[in-house]
Amino acid sequence: MTEAIQVHPVREVRVGDRSAHIDEMLAPVVEALWRNEFETLTSCQDAGESNADWLDVLPHMATYMEARKGWAFVDFPIEDGLRFLDAVARSGPRDAFYVRMTHWAAPDAWDVNVKPMDIAMFDETRESRFQLRLLQVCFPASDLPEILRRLGRFEAGELVAPAPTDWTTVGRPRPSSTVRAEVRAFVDLGPLPAEDAAGQEELEEYERRLHRITGSVSDDEARLLVDCFGVDNCYGLAWTLFHLVETAPTFRIDVEPPAGANDWVVLLWRRHRNAVRHA
Known part of the structure; x- marks a missing residue:
């Protein structure tokens, strides 16, 4: 899960036989993910900072990079990513945090993407064949403490019962x-x-x-x-x-x-x- 060029301070995370050097801010969350048996791929505590050198060769990415400053991400195999979203949603109240992780139109809404990838990108001798391989969860870095709290509750089996949600921030009328x-x-x-x-x-x-x-x-x-x-x-x-x-x-x-x-x-x-x- 390390980047090719390390931009942020890191610390080693080790759970069982798994270990990696993870961005310092994300390390506690990745450790909690591994303890809960979620598989992760790559991660970064600030996507805007980590890819700043792109602008030298990809100037058209300037708007994207600016929008990603202050946003962290974790990449999962698809099924693990969906289970992660389930766990976080079920381990806390259906509050403003829940609304922005759930609804694309909420203020500071999470960006959750599953994108098809052509295997020919990695071996150009092969015929094109698209597969769904990765789910990326991108969220404001300020949500890291709440994600960690909820993963702790999930690990302890402290799930929260379903309850009404205030969706007024996404345009739904208040009940x-x-x-x-x-x-x-x-x-x-x-x-x-x-x-x-x-x-x-x-x-x-x-x-x-x-x-x-x-x-x-x-x-x-x-x-x-x-x-x-x-x-x-x-x-x-x-x-x-x-x-x-x-x-x-x-x-x-x-x-x-x-x-x-x-x-x-x-x-x-x-x-x-x-x-x-x-x-």
């Missing part, structure tokens, strides 16, 4: 309602009770209704659930609710809450702020 009955049933109970004031039966009812909400939540559901935090941890139910809210595709607390706001809402804002800073 008139994306709030499920089980979410409304939980919201109807009101905010989580304080640990020192709740009775056993009341806690059990909150727990039952909360655990009926499976998979990711929609943005509309998250907006309702964020008002259900109480004053404390409520014996762990607050953390369950917290992580559920974070599965929403685009809903985030992106403005600092006012003084006196619920501590859990403040924590949601801090997590979003830190994620933006480290993106």
Whole structure:
């Protein structure tokens, strides 16, 4: 998987009997791919930088190279590439990341290509015969951390149940309602009770209704659930609710809450702020 002329810093990746020198930024992802038994061919952490010397002999490629700056790619045998896409899609919420890896018209949409190749390109004595041999997945390098997180979840068997997706960024209308009955049933109970004031039966009812909400939540559901935090941890139910809210595709607390706001809402804002800073 090494390039003929190495442009980026590399480190050795070794999994079982496989090893190669991989671009430094991509190395953790390739290692995770190999651990999950995905076969890879070539890769690069920045396609625009790695082929910059093309312009000396191929000046017509200038527009292509400029468009590929900041974009990484991994080449797979076709079946492995499709399994990779399945794994990444199933190991996280159907959020904005999912939309851009899935739909060609999304902002920063992934570029996934399968191109026929003529075997005569490699042996000009042979008759032309086209074959499908390679699937290339090209994506913004900023998506590398999320790809790595999802591969880790896939390896651990932590798959996310199917859930509604917000497709408004690709022109689809927002559903008139994306709030499920089980979410409304939980919201109807009101905010989580304080640990020192709740009775056993009341806690059990909150727990039952909360655990009926499976998979990711929609943005509309998250907006309702964020008002259900109480004053404390409520014996762990607050953390369950917290992580559920974070599965929403685009809903985030992106403005600092006012003084006196619920501590859990403040924590949601801090997590979003830190994620933006480290993106």
